[in-house]
Structures are given as C-alpha cells and as structure tokens.
Amino acid sequence: MSNGMRCRCARCMCSGLMGPVVLITLGVLFLVGKMNVGYGFGDLWPVLLIVIGLVKIAQAMASTEGHTGPGQPGQPGQ
Numbered sequence: 001m002s003n004g005m006r007c008r009c010a011r012c013m014c015s016g017l018m019g020p021v022v023l024i025t026l027g028v029l030f031l032v033g034k035m036n037v038g039y040g041f042g043d044l045w046p047v048l049l050i051v052i053g054l055v056k057i058a059q060a061m062a063s064t065e066g067h068t069g070p071g072q073p074g075q076p077g078q
C-alpha cells in the first residue's frame, strides 16, 4: 500500500482519508453516545455507513489528474 512515493492526485488523497475519517466518526459517535442526549451508539452507528458512503462518492468523483502510482487509482483488487 505504501511504497514511500505518495501519489498526490485527488483520488489517492481521498483514499488516504478513509481511515482517519472512519476513526474520527467512530470517536464522535461514541462521544455523543456518552453524552446524555438520548441516543446511544446503537442508534447512531448507521451514521458511520453514511460517512463511508460519502467518502466513497468523493473518491469516485475526485480527479485522477497527476496520478503517479501503478495501476488505476481507487480501484480495489489492483
């Protein structure tokens, strides 16, 4: 995955965002669940799916201009 040469094209940047965005979302969901707002993590977990979907959409729409890695960017199984 990481070969030392990081591609700076928009799509690869979006791919790199997926992990941190999921972690941040999880953290926020647990935090909200901890606060006494009437929603627990059990109510809020679908937000995570929505966020992952949004990142996927951003990834699909992001430009691959300047892509320097091997193969097609953002396609699994390469």
Ligand SMILES: [Zn+2]
Binding pocket: 007, 008, 009, 010, 011, 012, 064, 066, 067, 068, 069, 073
């Ligand atoms: Zn790229």
